[in-house]
Amino acid sequence: MSGRQIRLMALVAFDHWSWLFFIVWFAAATVLTLIGSSVGGTVTYWGIVIVLVNNVMRLFLLAAYFKSERKPPYFRLTLLLIFALVASILFQLWIRKQS
Amino acid sequence: MTAILAYVGCGILAGLFGGYLGLGGGIIIVPFLTLAMGVDIKQAVPVSMAAIVVNSLSASSEYMKKGMVDVEVMVPLALAMVLGMILGSSALYFVPQQYVRLLLSAVLLYTAVSLLRGQEKPKEHVERNKRSRLLLCCLLAFLGGIMGGLVGVGGGIILIPLMFLLFGLPLSTARGTSSFIVGFSGAASLGVYFLSGLVNLTVAPPVMLGTVIGGKLGGKLGALAKPQLVKILLFAVLIWVSYKLASVALRELL
Numbered sequence: 001m002s003g004r005q006i007r008l009m010a011l012v013a014f015d016h017w018s019w020l021f022f023i024v025w026f027a028a029a030t031v032l033t034l035i036g037s038s039v040g041g042t043v044t045y046w047g048i049v050i051v052l053v054n055n056v057m058r059l060f061l062l063a064a065y066f067k068s069e070r071k072p073p074y075f076r077l078t079l080l081l082i083f084a085l086v087a088s089i090l091f092q093l094w095i096r097k098q099s
Numbered sequence: 100m101t102a103i104l105a106y107v108g109c110g111i112l113a114g115l116f117g118g119y120l121g122l123g124g125g126i127i128i129v130p131f132l133t134l135a136m137g138v139d140i141k142q143a144v145p146v147s148m149a150a151i152v153v154n155s156l157s158a159s160s161e162y163m164k165k166g167m168v169d170v171e172v173m174v175p176l177a178l179a180m181v182l183g184m185i186l187g188s189s190a191l192y193f194v195p196q197q198y199v200r201l202l203l204s205a206v207l208l209y210t211a212v213s214l215l216r217g218q219e220k221p222k223e224h225v226e227r228n229k230r231s232r233l234l235l236c237c238l239l240a241f242l243g244g245i246m247g248g249l250v251g252v253g254g255g256i257i258l259i260p261l262m263f264l265l266f267g268l269p270l271s272t273a274r275g276t277s278s279f280i281v282g283f284s285g286a287a288s289l290g291v292y293f294l295s296g297l298v299n300l301t302v303a304p305p306v307m308l309g310t311v312i313g314g315k316l317g318g319k320l321g322a323l324a325k326p327q328l329v330k331i332l333l334f335a336v337l338i339w340v341s342y343k344l345a346s347v348a349l350r351e352l353l
Contacts, residue, residue, distance in 0.1 A: 029304035040300070048293050051152055052152075085283060
């Protein structure tokens with residue numbers, strides 16, 4: 001396996017463990033919702049926060065991959081994508097508050 | 100209990116379908132929640148966004164494992180799409196949506212026909228196209244993002260034909276790459292809905308649980324799918340979305 005594949009596999013491994021984590025997390029949230037526990041909403045709330053953070057972490061892993069592959073344009077584009085994602089959320093929130 | 104099981108079932112179906120075709124799965128979740136379960140559209144869309152993001156996470160890793168994600172195409176296209184979607188959704192109040200719906204409907208119809216006639220290109224052609232057509236493809240992804248943001252259509256339906264027809268990427272790679280991108284564009288919308296308190300925390304967990312399971316299965320099956328079958332399914336989805344967009348626009352105009 002080449003170095004390139006190994007670095008991409010880090011992203012695959014991260015996704016695999018995240019997937020297992022989300023199965024357990026949202027199964028717990030579903031069961032808590034089903035039994036009418038008030039904790040269900042809190043578990044779901046933090047689950048969604050983790051989903052959003054997970055997406056940013058995936059992009060950082062991708063940026064690390066481009067950096068190690070010495071592909072500066074793609075590295076910068078990935079950082080710009082992270083910035084665009086965060087900025088878009090804040091910008092749209094601002095628009096919603098204005099309207 | 101029955102409702103929770105129905106939500107999980109809907110999530111599994113949407114994950115399977117979306118993961119298989121490299122789409123988000125919102126095309127199944129929103130109609131199911133609104134029509135079958137009576138959930139308000141304003142709550143159904145944020146739940147669908149949450150499901151799309153976890154679906155992307157589940158399915159794209161399967162494509163990535165099999166080397167079916169082109170990361171060098173993915174980053175610029177995702178950036179163009181996200182920027183387009185920001186512009187589109189912020190122009191929501193200033194642009195007459197009926198005309199955008201009609202325009203997008205025509206574009207999707209044309210794309211559907213082109214998709215059936217399109218062919219995978221040899222590897223050297225793809226590499227050349229990726230260099231010479233990247234800017235054009237980003238521009239189209241940006242325009243697609245604007246239209247998607249304006250009328251609420253996800254990115255996958257625009258991106259897959261774009262990568263297949265312009266770069267000549269194999270449909271499997273186009274779907275894998277799209278499956279990755281829809282997660283990022285979906286996360287931008289989910290963040291807004293979530294921070295505005297619009298995600299229904301009772302409906303979301305079972306739908307997300309179903310999508311996490313279905314997305315993994317859909318990604319596994321999609322990575323093994325026959326290109327001809329995928330092409331026909333994508334053609335059917337494009338025609339369906341084109342018809343829905345046109346019918347809503349004409350109803351509002353007439």
